[in-house]
Amino acid sequence: AQTVTQSQPEMSVQEAETVTLSCTYDTSESDYYLFWYKQPPSRQMILVIRQEAYKQQNATENRFSVNFQKAAKSFSLKISDSQLGDAAMYFCAYRSAWGGGSQGNLIFGKGTKLSVKP
Amino acid sequence: DSGVTQTPKHLITATGQRVTLRCSPRSGDLSVYWYQQSLDQGLQFLIQYYNGEERAKGNILERFSAQQFPDLHSELNLSSLELGDSALYFCASSVTGFTEAFFGQGTRLTVV
Numbered sequence: 549a550q551t552v553t554q555s556q557p558e559m560s561v562q563e564a565e566t567v568t569l570s571c572t573y574d575t576s577e578s579d580y581y582l583f584w585y586k587q588p589p590s591r592q593m594i595l596v597i598r599q600e601a602y603k604q605q606n607a608t609e610n611r612f613s614v615n616f617q618k619a620a621k622s623f624s625l626k627i628s629d630s631q632l633g634d635a636a637m638y639f640c641a642y643r644s645a646w647g648g649g650s651q652g653n654l655i656f657g658k659g660t661k662l663s664v665k666p
Numbered sequence: 667d668s669g670v671t672q673t674p675k676h677l678i679t680a681t682g683q684r685v686t687l688r689c690s691p692r693s694g695d696l697s698v699y700w701y702q703q704s705l706d707q708g709l710q711f712l713i714q715y716y717n718g719e720e721r722a723k724g725n726i727l728e729r730f731s732a733q734q735f736p737d738l739h740s741e742l743n744l745s746s747l748e749l750g751d752s753a754l755y756f757c758a759s760s761v762t763g764f765t766e767a768f769f770g771q772g773t774r775l776t777v778v
Contacts (some may be wrong), residue, residue: 585769591754592668593769639709645764652764653699653722656709 550575554657561574561630562665568615569625569660571640579645582616582623583654588636596638599623601645627662635664669693672757672770680778684745687773691738691759697721698740699760699767700732704753715740716762747777 551574561567573582584596599607599616606614611631615624627634638661641654669692671756679685691698702725711724725730729747734740742762744751754774758767 590771591757591774592771593756594668595766595768598766652697652710652760652762652767653714653724654701654709654758654767655711658708 550577550580550642550644550655552640552655552657554638554640556660556661557658558663560663561627561634563630563632565630566626567629567630567662569627569638569640569659569662571623571625572665573621573623573640573642575642576653577644577646578659581643581645582614583641583643584612584614584625585639585641586634586636587654587659588633589641593639597625618666630664632666633663635662637661667766667771668693670757670759670768670770672755674773675771676774676776677742678776678778679747681747681749683747684743685747687744687755687775688743689740689742689757689759689770690766691740691757693749693759695759696738696766697752697760697762697767698734699758700740700742701756701758702753703752703756704771707753709756712742724731744745744775749777751775752777769778 582599586594640657671690693757696717712726714722754772760767
């Protein structure tokens with residue numbers, strides 16, 4: 549079974565600085581997707597960024613970028629120029645690229661609570 | 667706004683009762699997922715439907731059941747409720763099981 553581990557329960561960053569959130573995962577599959585979701589106090593789950601395992605290039609979305617290390621099974625999220633609105637819980641998630649018993653459901657880590665200091 | 671609508675937003679009920687949570691997926695999305703978010707268990711996948719058929723099951727209790735109707739909306743039924751069932755229940759939808767999943771705002775269930 550696949551697992552996702554976020555080893556940092558809480559992180560803090562100064563406004564305008566850069567922060568990196570860590571995520572590791574375990575899988576025997578070769579093809580899969582990885583995601584970072586943001587959950588602000590409003591509790592809405594918002595997709596931040598996705599990465600296809602077959603792509604070597606790291607995904608970027610504006611101030612958000614990932615460092616995907618497939619061999620190390622590591623998937624970290626870097627937030628540049630942090631803003632107060634970035635304060636939220638961040639969840640790393642895994643999804644298999646194949647069907648079978650689990651078609652499309654996400655496996656989440658426990659989350660990292662990010663605080664942004666003005 | 668993700669386009670996924672969940673009702674109600676909040677629900678308070680007593681132990682032993684039964685409740686129904688409703689989810690309307692984004693227009694065009696055939697796949698619906700239910701997740702439970704609790705403090706001790708985190709975010710856990712419960713069940714997935716695709717075009718009316720059950721596609722995958724996760725850590726869903728036998729007291730819980732779900733269905734997806736012909737108009738593609740889905741309902742999650744929770745019965746014989748216990749205090750430990752208090753949680754945030756999310757619905758998510760996607761076009762297929764292999765495309766992006768978008769989440770609703772969740773239903774906060776409190777069992778007293």
